[in-house]
Amino acid sequence: MPTKFYVVPIIVLLIALVGSYFALLRDESKRKSLMSEATARVTNTDVRRVTDPESGKEFSVDVLVTYGYEINGVRFEKNVRKSKVESSRFVPWGNAKVCYDPNNQETIQNAELFPLDHVCGN
16 A cells, blocks of 8 residues: 555544644633632533433433523523533532632623532633
């Protein structure tokens, strides 16, 4: 087989890895800017399930967590998809935490949901 059949997938893989690395750096710097916090109230958790057509076994894919929070007197209701492992820390009618940047209205309207023991800015 010609070598170019091996080179092209390697180049594509390297580009994907470099892109993932820069996306990780961008997300990390965004999280560090979320210094302020507010208490969130988890109102619901919906488990999304899928059935394997061949075996008939049912398994959960992810969980939709519904939560509400208040910042500067404005109430927000949001949904976020979490993995099974992540969602185990969010109990319906329990408290959680949202982190946001007070100087960025986008982060206030779409504050990220975290467990209560999370330290904002980390």
